Amino acid sequence: MKKILYVVLDGLGDTPIKELGDKTPLEAALTPHMDKLAQKGKSGVVHTVAKGVAPESDIAVISLLGYDAHEFYTGRGPLESFAEGLKVADGNVAFRVNFATVQDDGRTIKDRRVGRNLTTEEATVLAREINSKVTLTNATFEFKNTIGHRGILVIRSMHSQLSAWITNTDPAYDREGVFGLAKETFEPYVAESQPMPGYEKSPQAIEAAALLNEFTQKSHKVLQEAAINKKRIADGKVPANAILSRDAGDHLPKFPPMADYYHLKFGSFVEMPVEKGIALLTGLSIVDVPSRTGHVDVDYSVWAKIALQKIADFDGLYIHIKGPDEPGHDGDFKAKKASIEAIDKHFFGNLLPHLNMKETIVVVTADHSTPCKLKAHSPDPVPLIVTGGDIKSDGTVSFSEKAAAHGSLGELLGKDLMGLFIKLAKE
Numbered sequence: 001m002k003k004i005l006y007v008v009l010d011g012l013g014d015t016p017i018k019e020l021g022d023k024t025p026l027e028a029a030l031t032p033h034m035d036k037l038a039q040k041g042k043s044g045v046v047h048t049v050a051k052g053v054a055p056e057s058d059i060a061v062i063s064l065l066g067y068d069a070h071e072f073y074t075g076r077g078p079l080e081s082f083a084e085g086l087k088v089a090d091g092n093v094a095f096r097v098n099f100a101t102v103q104d105d106g107r108t109i110k111d112r113r114v115g116r117n118l119t120t121e122e123a124t125v126l127a128r129e130i131n132s133k134v135t136l137t138n139a140t141f142e143f144k145n146t147i148g149h150r151g152i153l154v155i156r157s158m159h160s161q162l163s164a165w166i167t168n169t170d171p172a173y174d175r176e177g178v179f180g181l182a183k184e185t186f187e188p189y190v191a192e193s194q195p196m197p198g199y200e201k202s203p204q205a206i207e208a209a210a211l212l213n214e215f216t217q218k219s220h221k222v223l224q225e226a227a228i229n230k231k232r233i234a235d236g237k238v239p240a241n242a243i244l245s246r247d248a249g250d251h252l253p254k255f256p257p258m259a260d261y262y263h264l265k266f267g268s269f270v271e272m273p274v275e276k277g278i279a280l281l282t283g284l285s286i287v288d289v290p291s292r293t294g295h296v297d298v299d300y301s302v303w304a305k306i307a308l309q310k311i312a313d314f315d316g317l318y319i320h321i322k323g324p325d326e327p328g329h330d331g332d333f334k335a336k337k338a339s340i341e342a343i344d345k346h347f348f349g350n351l352l353p354h355l356n357m358k359e360t361i362v363v364v365t366a367d368h369s370t371p372c373k374l375k376a377h378s379p380d381p382v383p384l385i386v387t388g389g390d391i392k393s394d395g396t397v398s399f400s401e402k403a404a405a406h407g408s409l410g411e412l413l414g415k416d417l418m419g420l421f422i423k424l425a426k427e
């Protein structure tokens, strides 16, 4: 059986941009290596969770790994908390959070990501202050910063189980059932969490929402007084003076391990806690890579070398590269195009010349589209290339949304991809 090299570029998909000559950042980017993969293989488009769904990365990646997100997903909070070593027992409620910047009224949001320049070191100090100075009514909590403005929060009631059926305080994401869905537009105010429809009378949901609101108010007060924020303001930066919470979960997902589900041993290297949590909980082996240096030419070429070494140890590698998503969220199409070009040059450029393509099915796709115009995830399907092994070309000339839409693979669902790749790897 051939190896499977499964590369997912976060937020890759986009829509045509006038300033790029009505091309998407992917179309406009110089991507000779990915274009060659497309020319030698077949392409198509993927609705990673379902047609018309603008997924967060978590349910998209779960689907891309072949699991039905409707069946297995229990919220982003438990995934990221598990990745970061925080205990999430049944009845604890875990959230993904952002440090954010609000006006002095404590609720008008100036920036959901603190200008995307909060250092992990600054966030660590602020997290320590929150953990030491905030107390909750008949409950304890653990708050941990992760990467940049990102973090996780676990709240534990002292006398009862809590329910995750509560709304977000982060206005940028809605909840549809257990799924988190990106909103194209939203009111820039910290939302009051409340029990979700149908759970208005649930004591566990009522208590969970009340505790989240208490945490939000008290952490804001602590952050307002924090020396780090006073220094940030003096340095002309926006303060990290609020915590936005979303995607609550009150138990860990129970995935059948990949080894049992597909009888395959997969390695994985990823950048963000959410993908790390999914990899750990689906039984993928985490391949250690050096932490980001901030220089993508260095980081991506190191990743390429590690992928070449490690693919020998596994049946396949799942590689999740964050790159294009952040500039998409920031509406920075030039930076998104540059990010795609850097991945092509420094990851694929260092990987493909040394990869045994006859013995490897190479897949390149995305978890969702993050159109620069929207600055948010969208339901637009993402392009897919499948090449290598004995796969014959379907005449695709380049790697782009437009070219993929005419590919011979047509429209696919994320949860069907693994089955397709395994079939191709066995041919």
Ligand SMILES: O=C(O)[C@H](O)COP(=O)(O)O
Binding pocket: 057, 098, 113, 150, 172, 325, 329
């Ligand atoms: O970057 C991340 O953590 C997510 O993919 C997007 O989350 P955000 O909208 O809170 O930045």
